[in-house]
Amino acid sequence: MNDTPLIIAMPKGRIFHEAAELLRKAGYQLPPEFDESRKLIVDVSEENLQFILAKPMDVPTYVEHGVADLGIAGKDVMLEEERDVYELLDLKISPCYLAVAGLPDTKMNEVAPKIATKYPNVASSYFREQGEQVEIIKLNGSIELAPIVGLADRIVDIVSTGRTLKENGLVEYEHIVDVTSRLIVNPVSYRIKDAAIEQIVDRLNRVISEKVV
Numbered sequence: 001m002n003d004t005p006l007i008i009a010m011p012k013g014r015i016f017h018e019a020a021e022l023l024r025k026a027g028y029q030l031p032p033e034f035d036e037s038r039k040l041i042v043d044v045s046e047e048n049l050q051f052i053l054a055k056p057m058d059v060p061t062y063v064e065h066g067v068a069d070l071g072i073a074g075k076d077v078m079l080e081e082e083r084d085v086y087e088l089l090d091l092k093i094s095p096c097y098l099a100v101a102g103l104p105d106t107k108m109n110e111v112a113p114k115i116a117t118k119y120p121n122v123a124s125s126y127f128r129e130q131g132e133q134v135e136i137i138k139l140n141g142s143i144e145l146a147p148i149v150g151l152a153d154r155i156v157d158i159v160s161t162g163r164t165l166k167e168n169g170l171v172e173y174e175h176i177v178d179v180t181s182r183l184i185v186n187p188v189s190y191r192i193k194d195a196a197i198e199q200i201v202d203r204l205n206r207v208i209s210e211k212v213v
């Protein structure tokens with residue numbers, strides 16, 4: 001029996017609420033203010049859990065370095081970051097996909113077309129696999145702006161409802177990969193805190209399989 005709390009890195013933003021709901025359905029008593037708080041560290045001592053709230057792209061970094069035992073991260077982030085962590089579960093929440101998009105009826109520049117993205121690694125490997133040489137322009141958000149103002153020929157970005165593309169007059173050209181959120185673990189924590197981790201995996205798994213049926 002290990003008394004130190006399991007530390008879980010949670011992604012702030014759109015995945016957060018779905019992840020919190022999943023944990024509640026799995027029977028974890030999270031306080032109501034959990035979802036609204038601006039605190040970055042939240043102790044839920046009744047459950048022997050501690051949550052750290054990070055930017056989604058940073059969750060695997062906290063887990064890789066072992067300051068969090070577990071984390072919840074989108075597959076998009078996992079592909080981009082390639083951190084030394086294990087993926088334990090597909091939580092099947094926050095489904096979306098990565099796509100290539102741009103202005104309608106436009107061809108990419110033949111020489112070094114510019115691709116704007118928050119995912120430079122994913123975008124480079126994708127275009128390399130397609131045999132296309134591209135110039136990657138790294139942005140941190142509002143990626144859809146880039147082709148409209150002439151910063152890039154195409155973007156590589158997340159599409160969820162498709163509303164952002166539509167409202168900005170952009171169209172999808174290629175579907176790269178489907179994305180859902182994953183439960184990830186630090187390899188050392190997985191060995192040392194195996195019982196506690198197996199328990200949380202079992203409880204979450206039960207909820208996920210119920211949802212599928």
Ligand code: PRP
Binds near residue numbers: 162163
């Ligand atoms: C994400 C993504 C798209 C949008 C897609 O951005 O980068 O812009 O959501 O969602 P939709 O298909 O439902 O419209 P986010 O809101 O995370 O903000 P960002 O612009 O800072 O990346």
